[in-house]
Amino acid sequence: MSEIRRLREERNLSRDELAAKSGVSSLTIRAHELGTVNGTETKTAEAVAAALGVPVQALFFPVDLDKPKKDGENQERVPA
Numbered sequence: 001m002s003e004i005r006r007l008r009e010e011r012n013l014s015r016d017e018l019a020a021k022s023g024v025s026s027l028t029i030r031a032h033e034l035g036t037v038n039g040t041e042t043k044t045a046e047a048v049a050a051a052l053g054v055p056v057q058a059l060f061f062p063v064d065l066d067k068p069k070k071d072g073e074n075q076e077r078v079p080a
Helices: 003-010 015-022 026-034 042-052
Strands: none
Touching (some): 003 042, 015 042, 026 042
16 A cells, blocks of 8 residues: 555545645545556646645655654664
8 A cells, every 4th residue: 555545544634635635636645556657747746745744755655654663762872
């Protein structure tokens, strides 16, 4: 399943609802969900991401936005 579809379904949105929120056609969203396109225009990715409330990279890479970070995670270690 594509990340766009997973994120859309998590938000209980139909393709038509996502299309209306993003200004991107439902056929374009479908094509991206099915992986039948070779690339994505930046403005399309930005519009879909904004409508889903996620950063653009979340459309392409699995991101657990609800998972709290553990203490010390993603912090640089400074030698003493």
